[in-house]
Amino acid sequence: MAGGEGSRMKRDYKTEKPLLKIKGKRLIEYVIEALSKSTCFYKIVVCVSQNAINTMKFLQDYNYNLDPPLEIIEGYGNGYSNDLSFIIENFFEYIIFMVSADLPLLSEKDIMNILSKCDFNATCYSIIFDKKRNMHKT
Secondary structure, eight states, rough: OOOOGGGGGGSSSOOGGGGEETTEEEEHHHHHHHHHHTTTSSEEEEEOOOOGGGHHHHHHHOOSSSOOEEEEEEEOOOOOOHHHHHHHHHHSSSSOOOOTOOOOOOOHHHHHHHHHOTTTOOOOOOOOEOOOEEEEOO
8 A cells, every 4th residue: 555645744845655765765665575575475566546646656667577576556545445445346356465555664574474374264354444433344
């Protein structure tokens, strides 16, 4: 998930949150590298939106020789829960591991640990609240 406005950050500058750098590397690079190094996925899909045009451009340039390949899709851009619903609607036949682009401390070991605890035969539900405190069950 990399399509938000970063509105909770209340910053004066215009760098999109996934493109903020820590130790010379963008937040989203840390996440993509962790997903790739985990070797648990055959595809990494990044959901961007019109709120994150620079992130989309960065990913188009960054998308080189990644294994697994990177797919960029454009969500609705009107909130996390709506973009999450968009992803579920478009990838409902797959097992989805959802992660935000702003988790630079996420490691491949963390991912493998999380996945080792999953029961892939069970149905999972998430309940998400948007800013207006409306509940969306997915």
